Amino acid sequence: MNELLIIAAPDLLERRREWLESLSGERRLSPNTLDAYERDTRQFLTFLTTHLAGPPTISDIHTLRPADLRSFLAARRREGSGARSLGRHLAGLRSFLRYLERKGLVNAAAAGAIRAPRQPKSLPKPLTDAQALNVVTAEAQLHEEPWIAARDAAILTLLYGCGLRISEALGLTPADVDAGATSLRILGKGGKMR
Template sequence: MNEILIIAAPELLEKRRDWLASLSDERRLSENTLQAYERDTRQFLKFLTGHLAEPARMSDIHTLRPADLRAFLAARRREGSGNRSLGRHLAGLRSFLRYLERKGLVNAAGASAIRTPKQPKSLPKPLSDTQAITVVGSDAQLHETPWIAARDAAVLTLLYACGLRISEALDLTPADLTPDATSLRITGKGNKTRVVPLLPAALAAVETYKKLCPYHLSENEPLFRGARGGKLQQAIIQSEMRKLRGALGLPETATPHALRHSFATHLLAGGGDLRTIQELLGHASLSTTQVYTGVDAARLLEVYDRAHPRA
């Protein structure tokens, strides 16, 4: 965890290790969130050591004041962190302090007294339906090796047809996608499981890839393989998508994740209700899904004008 770079008392570092282990083992947070929380608390302890002019100790955490936390956030802002990053910094510190409070070691009230920086309102940037269908088409793939082109088409099709996160698609195994499958059981963020329909076009793209793939695809091993046979990495698909959007003249917002946004936005435009879309996306809160209503505001206003008795 790079603790060799942290100047802090051994007892404090040990409690931090215990907290990070609990996040992984008990709360089952995603690897990205764990890495972010590890990085945020590491930066905070380094800041606190400089702030106090001596190695940070447990007693320093016990007497932590809101002013100390505000000073840390101000330092991070000077180094270029925006409100979204500052909010995550604060969330990680609050989680750590609450853990210590449950152990009877500190009082976490100081962190609760700080207002979370106002988050910028940014709407998802989906592709149009025509753009999305073009991107996932096998004819659009640029790689000269046929099985790799088929692989890329299959992955991108799953992102758009099923609303998957790229990590979810790359975690699939052949056992998840049998030739007669009609749905997919996906385990996403927070170990939350959902079932999404598997469209025939998506299954066909996967079957084409499986027939061309030169590697033996064991039932419970990764379905999508890299050029050397190992598990396909996200960076490869992201790189191929960058090449693809350049070739097709698409904006920089045309990323693999934009296909998931497109899935949700196009369902909403076609009359899908938010609760169903929430379940398909695996969002824990409806408020997360509601952001797509901002993308499709024109359609909602049209429905209102047509349907409301006083419109």
């Protein structure tokens, strides 16, 4: 973190430094999250320097409007940030503004007025038959106890072969096997039989 690269009022830079230290010490955020929040606030203060035509001060942060934050997010979008990155930018800025608000320096309402961008919903990618077979056979070799290896292989086979959720597979009882042993009764989410 090189504060010399950020153009902002010294008191604002000091509050930012204190906030980052509090995230590291008190909240124990991961180093990657700390790096991201540091970068996000640095980019935001750099943006404000241009947006406000001068180095931002705590007073400028206090008078931020939702439109100012939206302008920053729009600028990041133009530079190629996706929805997940924009959501993280907003989370970092909200955290910083709430910190300043707890110190009695600003009102963080502007950040709360903005919704995070919608995250794209991606479906899980299924394993190929070969990958599933590798998982089941590898799991069977991990245990010295043959019954544990057989149990784990059976559960993995049920998960993959029948498309069961783990809770469904672990909830099976002998009564769930039909008389001909050709099908299972599964109690799914919401108590639905399938």
